[in-house]
Amino acid sequence: MNHDNNPIWVIADQENCKLLPVTPQLVGQARLLADVLATSVEVVLLGEGIDTHTEKIFAAGADRIYVGDHPDLAMYHPEVYTDVIVKLTLEHHPQIMLMGSTSMGRELAPLVAARLETGLTAHCIDLRINQKGILEQKIPAYGGEITIVCPERRPQMATVAQGVFPSPSPEGGRGGEIVSIQGPFLPSDRIQTLELVMEEPDGIPLDTASCVIAGGAGAGDLQGWNQIVELAAILNAGLGCTRPAVDEGWAELDTMIGQSGKMVNPETYLGIGLSGEQQHMVGVTGANVMIAINSDKKSPVFEQVDVGIVDDCRDFVPVLLEKIRKYKEQQTSCQ
Ligand SMILES: Cc1cc2nc3c(=O)[nH]c(=O)nc-3n(C[C@H](O)[C@H](O)[C@H](O)COP(=O)(O)OP(=O)(O)OC[C@H]3O[C@@H](n4cnc5c(N)ncnc54)[C@H](O)[C@@H]3O)c2cc1C
Numbered sequence: 001m002n003h004d005n006n007p008i009w010v011i012a013d014q015e016n017c018k019l020l021p022v023t024p025q026l027v028g029q030a031r032l033l034a035d036v037l038a039t040s041v042e043v044v045l046l047g048e049g050i051d052t053h054t055e056k057i058f059a060a061g062a063d064r065i066y067v068g069d070h071p072d073l074a075m076y077h078p079e080v081y082t083d084v085i086v087k088l089t090l091e092h093h094p095q096i097m098l099m100g101s102t103s104m105g106r107e108l109a110p111l112v113a114a115r116l117e118t119g120l121t122a123h124c125i126d127l128r129i130n131q132k133g134i135l136e137q138k139i140p141a142y143g144g145e146i147t148i149v150c151p152e153r154r155p156q157m158a159t160v161a162q163g164v165f166p167s168p169s170p171e172g173g174r175g176g177e178i179v180s181i182q183g184p185f186l187p188s189d190r191i192q193t194l195e196l197v198m199e200e201p202d203g204i205p206l207d208t209a210s211c212v213i214a215g216g217a218g219a220g221d222l223q224g225w226n227q228i229v230e231l232a233a234i235l236n237a238g239l240g241c242t243r244p245a246v247d248e249g250w251a252e253l254d255t256m257i258g259q260s261g262k263m264v265n266p267e268t269y270l271g272i273g274l275s276g277e278q279q280h281m282v283g284v285t286g287a288n289v290m291i292a293i294n295s296d297k298k299s300p301v302f303e304q305v306d307v308g309i310v311d312d313c314r315d316f317v318p319v320l321l322e323k324i325r326k327y328k329e330q331q332t333s334c335q
Pocket residue numbers: 215216217218219220241242243244245256257258259260261262272273274275276277279280293294295296299311312313314
């Protein structure tokens with residue numbers, strides 16, 4: 001089948017009926033891609049009590065929204081959501097399908113791709129249409145970027161983290177077609193979602209922090225890591241990390257910054273004991289001023305930051321902490 005004019009789909013992502021910012025971001029990017037292909041942007045919106053989001057989705061650039069508003073879809077369920085999306089895909093044949101690299105998208109995208117027997121590129125950092133009209137999906141790899149294409153199978157599927165694409169300026173008054181998806185949406189007897197528990201993040205949230213400190217493998221051990229935790233607290237900074245800090249059990253996965261973690265846009269970024277691997281650094285490209293502390297003066301991280309400090313972080317951070325404490329005491333005594 002020729003899919004040249006088939007639509008581009010975005011699978012909307014909502015939690016507790018709140019639309020996640022990644023959805024309008026993906027719709028905005030889908031609009032740019034669709035304009036190149038002279039096709040339409042369509043969104044699949046599943047949940048309960050979610051039809052209030054349609055205005056925002058149209059304003060971001062969608063032409064049509066398939067709305068499944070039903071109690072059986074209220075909470076994300078991997079099997080039920082996969083069934084609905086696969087069935088719709090087989091009816092409407094989108095040429096491209098985009099999802100957020102969110103807790104839902106990371107699970108749902110491979111399930112849908114496997115059922116449709118098509119390719120999927122996870123955690124993309126850019127999406128373009130090439131001269132053959134094929135989706136080029138860029139990911140960081142091998143110290144740079146590589147481009148992946150899915151030339152034969154359809155849809156071409158990609159996931160993208162929140163913050164990779166900007167939130168589009170809403171086009172007020174822009175409307176489109178709403179298509180209601182009818183149930184029944186068969187509940188699964190194998191998996192049931194009983195409750196959705198949202199964890200409150202510790203400390204300053206990374207998404208809004210004006211200063212972000214990220215610690216890496218160079219922290220060495222829990223004691224070294226705790227020095228970085230203390231530094232973030234005293235500077236009122238958001239605390240992020242690289243993959244090894246998660247693997248070591250020093251930090252939680254939801255504080256990992258990078259391709260498969262969070263994208264941050266702070267005024268100041270301070271990377272401590274990390275090597276500057278692309279998979280981490282793509283998450284901090286929005287930072288205004290970048291600083292790194294690394295004991296290896298040849299570390300690639302120094303090529304990517306504005307200020308580089310060559311030192312052992314286990315020596316440097318305690319001295320820095322002491323100086324900040326003294327400075328704060330002086331400030332208090334002067335008042
Ligand atoms: C598909 C894929 C997705 C990935 N996604 C992510 C992601 O989202 N986020 C992420 O972070 N990683 C991700 N990774 C892992 C990534 O490739 C790197 O392995 C990781 O970022 C490296 O972390 P690091 O810099 O802390 O460790 P390392 O690369 O081991 O670097 C440690 C650095 O610390 C320095 N150092 C050592 N001791 C000290 C000391 N005492 N004082 C100061 N400096 C010291 C060393 O010189 C070195 O430069 C991903 C990998 C893959 C394959």
